[in-house]
Amino acid sequence: MAGILVVAEHNGGVLKKNAQELMTVARSLAAGAPLEAVVLGPGASKAAAELGAWGASKIHVAEAGMEAYAPLRWVRAVAAAAQTLKPSTLLMSSGSLSRDITGRLSARLGARLASDCVALKPSGSGYQIVRPILAGRVRVTAEAAGDAPLIATLRPNAFSIEKPASPAAGAIETLNVEQTPEDLRVIVTEFSRAGGKRPDLSEAGIVVTGGRALGSADNFKIIYDLADAIGAAPGASRAAVDAGYAPHAMQVGQTGKTVNPVLYIACGISGAIQHLAGMRTSKYIVAINKDPNAPILKIADYAIIGDLFQVVPALTEEFKKMLKA
Amino acid sequence: MNIAVCLKLVPATTADIKVAPDGKSLQLSGVEMVVNPYDEYALEAALRAREASAGSKIEALAVGGDDASAKCLVHAFAVGADTAVHVKDATLDSRGAAKAAAAVFKASKPDVIFCGRQAIDDDQWLFPGYLGELLGLPHASAVSNIVIAPDGQSATCKRRFEDGEQTLTVALPAVISIDKGVGEPRSPTLKGRLDAKKKQAVVKTPAELGVAGADAQAALSIQQYAPPPQKTPGKVITTVPAEAAAELVKLLRNEAKII
Numbered sequence: 001m002a003g004i005l006v007v008a009e010h011n012g013g014v015l016k017k018n019a020q021e022l023m024t025v026a027r028s029l030a031a032g033a034p035l036e037a038v039v040l041g042p043g044a045s046k047a048a049a050e051l052g053a054w055g056a057s058k059i060h061v062a063e064a065g066m067e068a069y070a071p072l073r074w075v076r077a078v079a080a081a082a083q084t085l086k087p088s089t090l091l092m093s094s095g096s097l098s099r100d101i102t103g104r105l106s107a108r109l110g111a112r113l114a115s116d117c118v119a120l121k122p123s124g125s126g127y128q129i130v131r132p133i134l135a136g137r138v139r140v141t142a143e144a145a146g147d148a149p150l151i152a153t154l155r156p157n158a159f160s161i162e163k164p165a166s167p168a169a170g171a172i173e174t175l176n177v178e179q180t181p182e183d184l185r186v187i188v189t190e191f192s193r194a195g196g197k198r199p200d201l202s203e204a205g206i207v208v209t210g211g212r213a214l215g216s217a218d219n220f221k222i223i224y225d226l227a228d229a230i231g232a233a234p235g236a237s238r239a240a241v242d243a244g245y246a247p248h249a250m251q252v253g254q255t256g257k258t259v260n261p262v263l264y265i266a267c268g269i270s271g272a273i274q275h276l277a278g279m280r281t282s283k284y285i286v287a288i289n290k291d292p293n294a295p296i297l298k299i300a301d302y303a304i305i306g307d308l309f310q311v312v313p314a315l316t317e318e319f320k321k322m323l324k325a
Numbered sequence: 326m327n328i329a330v331c332l333k334l335v336p337a338t339t340a341d342i343k344v345a346p347d348g349k350s351l352q353l354s355g356v357e358m359v360v361n362p363y364d365e366y367a368l369e370a371a372l373r374a375r376e377a378s379a380g381s382k383i384e385a386l387a388v389g390g391d392d393a394s395a396k397c398l399v400h401a402f403a404v405g406a407d408t409a410v411h412v413k414d415a416t417l418d419s420r421g422a423a424k425a426a427a428a429v430f431k432a433s434k435p436d437v438i439f440c441g442r443q444a445i446d447d448d449q450w451l452f453p454g455y456l457g458e459l460l461g462l463p464h465a466s467a468v469s470n471i472v473i474a475p476d477g478q479s480a481t482c483k484r485r486f487e488d489g490e491q492t493l494t495v496a497l498p499a500v501i502s503i504d505k506g507v508g509e510p511r512s513p514t515l516k517g518r519l520d521a522k523k524k525q526a527v528v529k530t531p532a533e534l535g536v537a538g539a540d541a542q543a544a545l546s547i548q549q550y551a552p553p554p555q556k557t558p559g560k561v562i563t564t565v566p567a568e569a570a571a572e573l574v575k576l577l578r579n580e581a582k583i584i
Binding site for chain 1: 336338339341342344351362420423442443445446447448449450451452453454455456457458459463464465466467481485486487489490491492493494495496499504505506544545546547548549550551552553554556558559560561562563565566567569570571573574576577578581583584
């Protein structure tokens, strides 16, 4: 099996948790074959320095000329990193970046694409993939065989993280991504970041969401308080977002974000099929709801039947007590 | 301006989808099929782009069986598409569909090609970027707001990502995939429905478009379909709030062992 190339994402030089997941999976797939990574954008060299410890023999770094995100240049950089290794597999984390560039990359590299995989293992001469389709209503097991490389994007939090016993060489190689007129065809003119201190919803280990039952944007404070007490990302149902109680960036579900945390706490969310599509793979689901027949209870591991305006603040206090102890 | 829009027929979001007992196929007979919701937004974006630029035309494209043409293209005609192409094939995957679409658009040369950010059946997010690459055009993906410049040379788009928003300027021609936010998709009027009956889609086979042999093969070979892992019923706590909260925290710590 030829090499594996990991597109490792970072936040201003700090390797993201999903990059650690990718490296763990990549090591199991590489089984001795070359394992390389590519890191792009401001802070890339700092993040790259971490990757030897995760098992990368070589890390392609492009920082110059990559100050602002530009999809066509990012595609060119990844393709350039793949040029010498000719990887059999290119791994990315499933998210905004992968969704923007993998379609184009697969055409450029003549690769197959498997998006949002929840399992990936070698099988015969290729790979066996498990991925949810139809908004999580069905899981499909598929095989990617043959000579064409595979681009697989992995669902965040679906794979465990393990550091290797001994680091790999971690040789840093500067990737010179030339500026071309093509780059000017898509220019990102503004890049506004919401939130800030809170963890990113798509990657968070704990997610606390509120539904329309909250009744107002002000009442969402109890959701933020609970989320902040346990380091969770706050989210909202589509109904709550449509009612203006929370911004669209917080929406979990089919027309919002897909989350896959260890713990998902749904407060006042009935559990429409479109909402379940965005969170049903969470490891533990807690539902707080007045209605003992709410559909979300069918997939909840723990449920509290009661008034969320009393239960949620009580829960925040209990968590605080426990964390202090 | 020549505007194109790509439409796919998919099972309705609320449909209950069963897997055949042998796990080799999905039982889709009797399942309500609809225009992919994101493609409906793309169609709305196309209609608004045409309204903003006098003399523009909309070409709609669907890849699929006769039902795809009957639902997607008849709907597109009914809300005002001028022409349509039906690539008649129910077996192409999203990569094959992108190759067929590329062949159609190489001939018709649209100034802008709209499609949905993802098809909600296979959820691959492949089509827009793949199509852009085949046509040598830039792409902007999952755009929730779009304004085409009066000279028709560029489009300013907004795109949401994990924790924020980007504003992009894309040179046209380009492929632009659409997210919710561009405006509520309109319903056809009675007159629109009647007019649609007078319009006919041009039918092409993948082979006529040069998509045959290895090009028409699926990228992944499906071995098994399965329903999502079933959960055993959870614990329901019905005590007063303070006690229920304490009980839950205890369970999460001692039983689930996750906090």
